[in-house]
Amino acid sequence: MKVLVLISNVPDTTTKIRFTGDNTAFDESGVQWIINPWDELALTRAVELKEAGSVQSITVANVGTKATEATLRKALAVGADDAIRVDTEANDAFAVATQLAAIAKDYDLILAGIEASDYNGAAVGGMLAELLDFNSVSAVSGLQIEGDTLQVNRDIDGGSQLLSMSTPAVAIVQKGITKEPRIPAMRGIMMARKKPLNVVAPVGADDRTSFVNFELPPAKAACKMIDEENAKEIITLLHEEAKVI
């Protein structure tokens, strides 16, 4: 089975969020970039399945500018065999999915994250499945491969299910798909330098949405502090002042 793992390049989760240009753009100065946490889990699971012999090859793909190559190299160091970068700015989920559809037809299984931690689109995986007319399954928290069939655990509201489905398919993954993301070892980092990172030209694509501007949440009022001995008072305040119980 040939697997494609989609990689979104996002600011480190501890980044202080600021905007520039009159709050129209994210301020990238001083930001550390990482593999989107769910993509990292998806990639780790793909590597585990390759080690177990049920995956033949793993390609990672990103739609982005040259600046994202460091993140793709990291993905190669974790264990992908090769990487593709579609050389264009990623501004809209549909446009990104359109770019990916142009390179993803020949894979049996595509893994995407449930959302990117920057713009929280929760969109690209499902859009790509639709553009390719592939099956898709979301909120995936477990994945096994048996021949050409996928055994998938997915969360539903109020529980979980075990499914089987045929390939080609897109699995949109979340927590649980593997325990811990794999950290690249020295050997992996050395080998990653020699692995192919292919840059491909973009196809024509429409932006269906545009980000107009951003704002930070309003500052919170100071926390009302109560002494440990008077803890019961909080329950009274919640009842009478905040009126939430």
Add this chain to the structure above:
Amino acid sequence: MSVIVYTENWDGKFKKLSFELVSYAAAIAKELDTTVTALSIGNVADDELAQLGTYGAAKVLSVSDDRFNSLDNKALSKAIAHAAQAEAAKAVVFSHNNLGKAIAPRVSVKLNAGLISGVTTLPVSVAPFAFKKKAFTGKAFAQVQVNTDVVVLTFSQNSYELVEGGSTPAIESFNPQVEDADFATTVQETNKVTGKVLLTDAEVVISGGRGMKSGDNWGGLEEMADLLGAGLACSRPVSDEGWRSHDEHVGQTGKIIAPNLYFALGISGAIQHLGGVSSSKVIVAVNKDAEAPIFEAADYGIVGDVFKVIPQFVEAIKEMKA
């Protein structure tokens, strides 16, 4: 023209979430000077379907076709897009939950529509459509404009009031054009959590962190949850350690919730944790470290020992209920 809303039922019953979604869709419809059509897929009795009218659906399309029980993403998307086209929908509204996130992107492609996920408020404008949504996992808000005529939305739960006052809807059965070949998913096993308040539905959530020291110490939290009809949650290390099951993990990589009240007990308040809970209306924090970042997000706080505070909470809640 219409606004179409996809309502989920659980074993033939709607939950508050569906009514909230219809209320929200009705408000958008009003701005567009049109009406709401609710789509229901599953075996739901007419009197239950009629309840959707109470919250503002003028019409209900009901699909009862057992093949959809597998929630096959491709087939469901096809059916919903078909209904949206039949109703000339200008906006299609889903819940921002597991199923909504799975289906909305596919439907948006079928309808050549822009998608905005995780909206929390009414549109900033309707021509063109523009909405506010959360970005950077709750650390910011973005205003997003749609460059297409039709918009597909996923709406974050617990962000809109229930609005009653609608009337009896017209209920019609609907036969979407789907073939057997569209269904590729076979369900082998379903495990439903029973007897527990669903975390994403809960108006009050009691959450414990590593400060609780062990999974054996959850008795007080469970008692609070029982008394308040609350859901239980935990920080990531707690589920990683196996103290609590992974479906209780909240935060950036777990569930994102927005209850009216969130108790953070022995939780430091790391930024990734806050990403999942910062939209709670009121946060109560108990932590022995006065410098813990959770106090910056909290509305009420106690610097103290959870093992001394929780029993007092339990007692006070009992007194309040008495």
